[in-house]
Amino acid sequence: MSELRSWTQIPIGGYITEPQNSVKNKTGSWRTQRPVIDQDACTRCRICWLYCPEPAILELNKPYVTKGGRKYNLTFEINYDYCKGCGICANECPVKAIKMVPEVV
Template identity: 65%
Template sequence: MSLPRVHEIPIGGIITEPGSSRKNLTGGWRSLKPIIHDDRCIRCRICWTYCPEGTIKEIKGEFVVKGRKYQYKYEIDYNYCKGCGICAHECPTKAIEMVPEA
């Protein structure tokens, strides 16, 4: 069997509209839901770094947790979180719990 030459290969998927992936609400794939327990979060940003969907948002503000002041906290955008659990696996303080999606 001979392989096709490069100019004979059909053109693959083309993204014609920039930002169109925002319309794909991947949260519908989820069977497990990550919950951030803010009192255990040390603001290390590891979950934010590892999330493959970029759904963990860094919220700026004044937050006091257990007497410590923080200038930001993390929240998950459930429209796009697909429940892969990577954030929970990587969190060094086990501040993220995966629970069954209701």
């Protein structure tokens, strides 16, 4: 349901007749604050990935070298299409590598 359809174009009673169509419903627009990961501070511990209720933390096979020269094979990023900005990741991050930044229109 990415485009806003008229009442004549919606299934009767608002039934969802297509399983797993919730992925089409980009819920990220609800967000008032966005989490931003400091890739240099992040220790790749997966706590944010574990706690995210959506889940909107992406674990990517993307190598990263920190400013201090430490090499990681993984990178964690936020899927902003679905992240609702609840802030749990920022709260749980043991090294405070995630900051909540206000969304500005």
